[in-house]
Amino acid sequence: MTGLLSGTIVEVNEARxxxxxxxxxxxxxxxxxxxxxxxxxIEPPGxxxxxxxxxxxxxxxxxxxxxxxxxxxxxxxxxVLDLESESGRAMLRRILDKADGAIREGGAQExxxxxxxxxxxxxFGDRPSRLGEPFSELTVMALGGLLDMIxxxxxxxxxxxxxxxxxxxxxxxxxxxxxxxxxxxxxxxQYHVSLLDVVLWLNWKAPAGALFLGRxxxxxxxxxxxxxxxxxxxxxxxxxxxxDWPALCRLARSPSxxxxxxxxxxxxxxxxxxxxxxxxxxxxxxxxxxxxxxAKASRIPLGPVLSPLELLADEQYLARDFMARIAxxxxxxxxxxxxxxxxxGRRFAPRPAPHLDENSGSFR
Amino acid sequence: xxxxxxxPLRVVDLGIIxxxxxxxxxxxxxxxxxxxxxxxxxxxxxxxxxxxxxxxxWWDDSALYKFTNRNKRCxxxxxxxxxxxxxxxxxxxxxxxxxxxxxxxxMQKLGLGYDALRAANPRIVLASVSSxxxxxxERDAVSFGSTLDATSGLAWLTGYRGGAPTISGRxxxxxxxxxxxxxxxxxxxxxxxxxxxxxxxxxxxxxxxLASFLIGEEILAAxxxxxxxxxxxxxxxxxxxxxxVKARDGWVAVTLPAAEDARRVAAAIDAGLVSSPDAIAKAxxxxxxxxxxxxxxxxxxxxxxxxARVRDAQGFAAAPFExxxxxxxxDPEGGIAKGFPFQRRGRPLAVRGCAPxxxxxxxxxxxxxxxxxxxxxxxxxxxxVTAVSPD
Numbered sequence: 001m002t003g004l005l006s007g008t009i010v011e012v013n014e015a016r017x018x019x020x021x022x023x024x025x026x027x028x029x030x031x032x033x034x035x036x037x038x039x040x041x042i043e044p045p046g047x048x049x050x051x052x053x054x055x056x057x058x059x060x061x062x063x064x065x066x067x068x069x070x071x072x073x074x075x076x077x078x079x080v081l082d083l084e085s086e087s088g089r090a091m092l093r094r095i096l097d098k099a100d101g102a103i104r105e106g107g108a109q110e111x112x113x114x115x116x117x118x119x120x121x122x123x124f125g126d127r128p129s130r131l132g133e134p135f136s137e138l139t140v141m142a143l144g145g146l147l148d149m150i151x152x153x154x155x156x157x158x159x160x161x162x163x164x165x166x167x168x169x170x171x172x173x174x175x176x177x178x179x180x181x182x183x184x185x186x187x188x189x190q191y192h193v194s195l196l197d198v199v200l201w202l203n204w205k206a207p208a209g210a211l212f213l214g215r216x217x218x219x220x221x222x223x224x225x226x227x228x229x230x231x232x233x234x235x236x237x238x239x240x241x242x243x244d245w246p247a248l249c250r251l252a253r254s255p256s257x258x259x260x261x262x263x264x265x266x267x268x269x270x271x272x273x274x275x276x277x278x279x280x281x282x283x284x285x286x287x288x289x290x291x292x293x294x295a296k297a298s299r300i301p302l303g304p305v306l307s308p309l310e311l312l313a314d315e316q317y318l319a320r321d322f323m324a325r326i327a328x329x330x331x332x333x334x335x336x337x338x339x340x341x342x343x344x345g346r347r348f349a350p351r352p353a354p355h356l357d358e359n360s361g362s363f364r
Numbered sequence: 365x366x367x368x369x370x371x372p373l374r375v376v377d378l379g380i381i382x383x384x385x386x387x388x389x390x391x392x393x394x395x396x397x398x399x400x401x402x403x404x405x406x407x408x409x410x411x412x413x414x415x416x417x418x419x420x421x422w423w424d425d426s427a428l429y430k431f432t433n434r435n436k437r438c439x440x441x442x443x444x445x446x447x448x449x450x451x452x453x454x455x456x457x458x459x460x461x462x463x464x465x466x467x468x469x470x471m472q473k474l475g476l477g478y479d480a481l482r483a484a485n486p487r488i489v490l491a492s493v494s495s496x497x498x499x500x501x502e503r504d505a506v507s508f509g510s511t512l513d514a515t516s517g518l519a520w521l522t523g524y525r526g527g528a529p530t531i532s533g534r535x536x537x538x539x540x541x542x543x544x545x546x547x548x549x550x551x552x553x554x555x556x557x558x559x560x561x562x563x564x565x566x567x568x569x570x571x572x573x574l575a576s577f578l579i580g581e582e583i584l585a586a587x588x589x590x591x592x593x594x595x596x597x598x599x600x601x602x603x604x605x606x607x608x609v610k611a612r613d614g615w616v617a618v619t620l621p622a623a624e625d626a627r628r629v630a631a632a633i634d635a636g637l638v639s640s641p642d643a644i645a646k647a648x649x650x651x652x653x654x655x656x657x658x659x660x661x662x663x664x665x666x667x668x669x670x671x672a673r674v675r676d677a678q679g680f681a682a683a684p685f686e687x688x689x690x691x692x693x694x695d696p697e698g699g700i701a702k703g704f705p706f707q708r709r710g711r712p713l714a715v716r717g718c719a720p721x722x723x724x725x726x727x728x729x730x731x732x733x734x735x736x737x738x739x740x741x742x743x744x745x746x747x748x749v750t751a752v753s754p755d
Contacts, residue, residue, distance in 0.1 A: 004557050019602070019621075035553060054601040055585035055593065067585035125689045125707070133665060136619035138598060138606055139672035147608065147617060148676045149536050150522070156608040157615055157674050159598050160532060161521025162579040168542050172705040175390065175549030179708070182552045183373055183559070184394040188710035200691030201705045202541040204431065207680045207688060212700055213414070213427055216677030217535035226510050226534045228519065237514035237531050239507070296505045303511035305529045307520045308586035308593065311576060319500035322573055323583075335587040337580045340573030341550050342497075344565040 003036015004343055007100035009177065010116075011076070012092065014083065014105050015044035020137045020166040020195060021105040021121045022050055026072035027170025028103055028119070028177060033075040034339045034348045040095060040359075041076040044083065047356045048073075057331055064330055064355070071336055074326075074350035077359035091363065101177050117180030118190045119173045125194030135195070137165040144199030145206040152221035169198045223272050228305055231283035231291060235305040238279065247298040251291065252282035321347055328352045372397055373555060374459040374733075376452065377436060378476075380408045382509075382537070383493050383571060384465030385432045386544035391461070391551060392435035393704055393713045399459075399729055400433060401452060402722055403442040404751035408433070411722070423754055424721040431702040433719035434695060439730070440723030440752045448749045449475045453484045454734050460555050463547075465493040468503050478566040488564040489554045493547050497570035509537025509571070516575030521582060523595040539575045545705050546574055605641040608674060609648045611657035615674040618648060618664060625669050632667040723752035 011029040013022060026041075026048075033039040041048070050069045057065040079095075081088040096102055101117040123135040141147045141159055151158035176191035200207060209216030221227075228235040240248055242265050249258040257278055261267035268275060283291060288304035295302040306314065312335065317323055324338045329352070339348045373396040377388040385400075385408060392398035402408055410429040415422050439455075442448040453476070456462060462481060464471055471477050471492075478490045492498060495507040513519045513531040516539065523530040532538035547569045558564040576583065586592050598607045598617075605620045620626045630638040635647035652660045657673045664671035673679060685692070693703040695715045704713045730736045730744070744750045 004553050031549075055581055057585060057588045067588065068581040071581040071584050119706075127687065127689060134668060134670040135672070136603075136606070136621070136670040138617045138619050139670040142608070142615075142617035142672040142674040145675045145680060146536070147615075147674045150530060150532060151524070155524070156598065156610070157617075158522065158524065158530065160538065161518055161523075161595070162582060164518075164538070164542075164578060167578045168545065168705075171542065171545040171549065175545055175552065176706040176708075178549040178552035178556070179394050182556045184391075184396060184552070188708045190709040191706050192709065193706045194689065197689040197691045197703070197707075198545075198705050200688060201703060202538070202545075203536060204541075204691070204702050205535050206677070207692060208427075208431065208700070208702070210677040210680035211692075216680070218676055219533075224533055226508075226531065228514070228528050228531060230528070235514075235519075235529050237511055237519060239511045239514075239531070239534075241508075292505075296502070299506045301506045301508050301511045303507060303514035305514040305519050306517055308517050308579070308583045309590070311517050311583060312587055316496055316500040316502035317573075317576075320497055320570075320573075322576070323587075331588075334584060336584040337573065337577045340546070340570060340577045342568045343554065345568075 003348065005032055005035040005037040007181070008038045008040065008098065010095055010099045010102040011039060011041045012083075012102060012104045013041065013043050013048050017105040018123065018135065019049065019053065020135070020140070020163070020169075021123070022048065023068075023072065023163050023166035024121050024169035024173055024193070024195070025103045025105050026050065027167050028173035029076065030072050030074055031170075031174045031339055032177065034350045036348070039076040040099070041073060041078050041354065042083075042092060042095070043078055043080050043356065045080055047080070051356070057334075070328070070331070070334060070353045073353035075352075076354055077362070078354035078357055079360050079363055080357040095363070101181060103173055103177065116189070117177060119176045119180070120190065120192050121169065121173060122192065122194045123196060125192060125197045127196070137163060137195070140165050140195040140199055143196055144203050146199050146203045149203065149206065149217065149219050151219050153219055153223075155221070157219065165195050165199055168202055169193050169195045172198050222276070225269070225272060227276070229276055229283065230280050231288055232285055233287045236283070236288060236291060237303045237305060238276070239301045239303065241301075244300045247300050251294050251298060251300060252279055254278060254282050324349050326350055326352055373461070375399065375461045375463060376401060376455050376459045378462065378464040378466065379493070380465060381410050382432060382540045383543050383547075384463055385410065386541075387491070387493055387547040387551070388463045389432055389435065390544060390548035390705070394708075398436040399455065399725070399733070400436045400438045400720065401441050401443070401455070402438060403440050403448070404722070404754045405442050405444060407722060407754060421721070430719040434701055434715045435717050436720060437725035437729060438720035438723060439726045440750045441726075442749050442751065443474045443476070445747070445749050447744060447747055451730070451734070451744070451749065452476060453480065455729070456481050456484045456488055458733050459485070459488065460558065461489045461491060461551055463491045463493070463551070467506075468494060468498065482564065486564060487558045487562060489551060489558050489567060490564075491547060491551045491554070491567045491569060493543060493569045493571065495570065496572050498566075498568045507572075509540035510534065512539040512572045512575050516572050517579050517583065518575050521579055521593060521595060523597070525595060525597045525599070527595065529595065539571045542578070543569065543571045543574050605644050607645065609652040609660075611652045611655060611660045614657040614676070614679075616652055616657050616660050616664070617672050617674055619670040620644065621669070629664065629667050629669055632663055722754075723750065726750050726752070
């Protein structure tokens, strides 16, 4: 078996696209590429701006050493086309005629619906009043209420790390593409993904809480029932259900936590900061690994906060062969997470990202 | 590669709570026949969340369950009974996909491990949505979504500058939400493969790996540099300045992609010449504090930079329904339902049917899908296999 997917998908990078839509488009097609599809990445003259976006792999910003670009474009072919010229558009039409699917970052619909499945990305979907409104991942997370959920109530709301708004939209675009290519399309060939709808959808408990469930959630910071707490060598995520409380008290070797006022959910709710103080004191001399090993045995859902470097040496990830090592002809060996899935135990190893216009020869 | 419609895609849905049930809900929204298997002895735990017990049929009352299980049918089959397991294997023979997110090992105990499913139907795709995957030393570690924020590295990257790592928390549980968007696509890809090749397979979908994948560039960069990234609050290395500023009546998120954007904003707010991110931060904080969030957003958008009010519960309550786009929908009874992470043109996704009552479609499915006659259906009822009252 060569892969789970076959066929050709075109990623159309427009010259002037907000970075967030580019990241979404590139993640969706990266997954398709790693799964086995042929992905043709159409870059504007000068290349995808993500080639020059951080984080970088070295100090020399040669245009090849963006970790972001290398991660998001594994296994794709690169072709530069000037879509502002008639010849560029004609070439794109020829490519789309033979393709099974295309992902577009909004913009002009020329060449659309030529028989292939089309996924169109936007910031705001079907909200005519927001047409043309500038947006970023941060402002979309603000409108989607996700910012309101994270951080201290008295301080500025916080975004999730990385590019979660764009990447979640990228996952939605991938799934929309798979729906279009499969037997469920019912003849419908065009799918739309918007950053704001994806964020609202992920954060559904907040709008649902405000509109009709009651008790709308908001960020509680240090007062949250689930939060991170310090231990000897870092932090743990304090995550538990009420039924876990007795086991958690034993894990902390703290009989007083099992007594009033901490022995009821209401009592714990009123004393959350006191509980954190007691747990941090109890865990001050113990490592994450030590605490996690015991939590695992007692079936308590605590988790150690791990850093990216620590993930490289993580036993679970090593055992599952999750990190791929690929050889790039200029950058040397690159280590990155693979598509987070296996099929009958087989993983989908990525191949290096293309140099700019590397594959133009095969389109002449 | 162009798919030719064959018979409608059918899913045997053993998914529960969010991660599993929401994955099969997306496939149901697209038009598949999703048959959720529950029983009086084991319901989706979501049926017991946030409800008033003691009401008649309290198990059909959970708003959280209804949100996650629309467009599905529900058959009551007790998987702990031999006759129930046999009935589910019969369903598997008529299906393309089985979705499950039980604890690892439960499917085998029920006699429904991948080998048993494949013996019943070699084309079946078993999609297992789990915390850590099918193997490895952490396979059996229990978790909620926010546990995986921590163990995936996402919490390491989230937090105030100089502050502690931060999880998405109980009301977001980000890895639980996002996994269904990815898992649904993987399942559709696998079904297509299975229909083309005649060979199914076991799809292993660990949420923790997905959360790490979603910070892939940071892992790649850290591996190359031998150095971990720092938490940056709302700042981002590719952006000149970005944060939230406090207006009189709420927070406003602002992104100034480049220095020229900061100069334009400085002119728009009469802040004089600003040259550094710190200077524009101070000027914006001062300026925003003297006006309403809505006024601040209007001025900033007019200056051509991304700006938005940070919506909270009040903001959602005040928003017109159209503002929820595809993310919320109306069900056939006019109620509000969870919507869709994407939308389809021509044949729009819609909530065609409300979430089913426990066992609502038992007879339909036993007779219509499995072809059982009345005597067989009554036998299963008598043996308690298809009971529908947990009380």
